[in-house]
Amino acid sequence: MEEPTIQKTELKKACVNCGAELKYKPGTTQISCEYCGHLETIALDENGFEELELYPFLEEMGAQKHSEEISMLHCKNCGADQHVEENYKSLHCVYCGQPLVIEDTYKEEWILPGAVLPFQIDKKKSFGIFKNWVKRLWFAPNNLKKAALDPQFTKGLYLPYWTFDAQLFATYTGQRGEYYYETKRVRNSKGKMVTQRVRKTRWYPASGQVSGFVDDTLIKASHQKTGRIPNKIASWDLKKLQPFDSGFLSGFVTEKYTIPLKDGHLRSKEIARDIADTWCRRDIGGDTQRVHSMNMSLSEETFKHILLPVYVSAYRFNGKEYNFFINGENGRISGSRPYSFWKIFFAVVAVLAFIGVIVLVSKK
Template sequence: MESSIQKTELKKPCLNCGAELKYKPGTTNISCEYCGHQESIQVDKNGFEELELYPYLQEMGSQKHSEEISMLHCKNCGANQHVEENYKSLHCVYCSMPLILEDAYKEEWILPGAVLPFQIEKEKSFLIFKKWVDRLWWAPNKLKKAALDPQFTKGLYLPYWTFDAQLSASYSGQRGEYYYETRRVRNAQGKMVSQRVRKTRWYPASGRVSGFVDDTLIEASKQKSGRIPSNIARWNLKKLQPFNSSFLSGFVTEKYTIPLKQGHLHSKDIAKDIARRWCRQDIGGDTQRVTQMDMQLSEETFKHILLPVYISAYRYQGKEYHFFINGENGQISGSRPYSFWKIFFAIVFGLILIGVLVFLGKGS
């Protein structure tokens, strides 16, 4: 029994009181929320490993960098979640529906190579969320109450793939240089006026570009439309730490559902966009046309990483709303409901006020 326990599921107890130690955001410590005892997380000084891409793809499921973890599947929204602590009860971080712990199952995953630990305490994210809600016009009172309840805000590690590669591309195209001519045209009033017109002279161009593409970031989970807004999905990857399961303690981790092969195909599309941009820069001039491009990638590597976000899920009149806070920099975004009655009474009050002002104006 002991030998079958995987290392990401081992819970470290407090030496003083026996409670579970949890990761303290913004540090490299795990701490006890009951007695305050802290222990340092042993971070690998050698850094994290970039895995060779094609050998891994060819082996298709090599277990060298994989391990088994326990997973909980939300039957309401489909999210797959791994919990790095012993919950008696748990709700889905996305839709707040109860998860049945008895339904937990074992599943293999490619071991994360790195993790960007939470830099913001849950209490601070809660204050950010509350401040954001307080600024909303016409927000329902139930939303205000939700903002006062910390249980609605949960910390989640999101899975991403990153890809590195040496890129080279040969191209042919045209360099455009602007010049201007003056011509006489008739304006809207029927008068002849001079007008300066921009034109372009095109010259043939060809060449070769090359460089290193570092950390192309690709979502590794099939998130629902609007689940993680793009305006908060920006993390400083220089803060990545070699993976240690202690960083996950006290948080929920979503397992990747987009396989490595599919993530790689997406990264190649992004690499083509990068190559095309480099070709345009190499052509120069005022504008450019790339008519043909041949791109090659070499020395490709990848890693599976986890990135932090706080989520508050809220239901109002049968509809689901989400609020997101970047767990590294505190950026917030979300959808919001409107209170019909608040808007209705505001309009009624406004009409009454206008009527009173009109009446007083006639009386004077």
């Protein structure tokens, strides 16, 4: 009978002292045992992370070298696909909190991550960030500050992204605009003649070419049907990326990409066109610019599948669920929150009363 294959992303590392599973310790390159305190260092690849040639993958060649099967759980409530570490006894979707049924596990092939940005803050610190956020909320109910977080429903989640690199070359035709000013006499709203300075533009033809390296165009690689990650926190320092090692995933949930590589590539080309337009305008110079035509080409295109950290959770208040998200690298927070009807009502009444007093005083 054939031995079952153990995949790199699912390999569990046991403590040599007590046998418990080792978990990644945020902000370090270590995995640790929560029971006996044993530490092990993650051995980083000295060669760094590899940029993969784009077109062999788009043509479905070479995928076997950099892909493998992983176990996935599909949330029937919100549609999220997630790879959940085995050590979670009570499985819940990181986005909507609904129970996940372990019997619904299925195998799916994915392009291996080339790099990961490890969590820099731990779950305890994320709680502190959440509590400080609640304290600063305007028009929040008084007893919201007493809302308790259930650690069971707060998960560290690695989000999948594509990054694309390319050499960009573009030629353009357009116009350079230079401002000049004329003084005119015009009649104002009171009927008086006044002097007014009017800005005008002289246009000159322009053409040329631009080129440069487009580095790490970041494209999200998953659709979240619910609990969409807010743009406010979706910014990471990619200089902190490390070569992929499954040790960084220990104790966390990993979401599988659902946006195919080819769709991510099409989006990256749109962003590259915006970059080329910016470069062309900079090359044209002057005070303002017009780009009439632009021909852009990309060469030496490469990509990476990377994983980026975020804490996802929810809290219940007066029977309603609210989501919040914390960037696992820099601690930025964004979330939904309840409002106090009475605080808003009395604030509006106070403002109207204040305006009324001003009106009465001005009439005396």
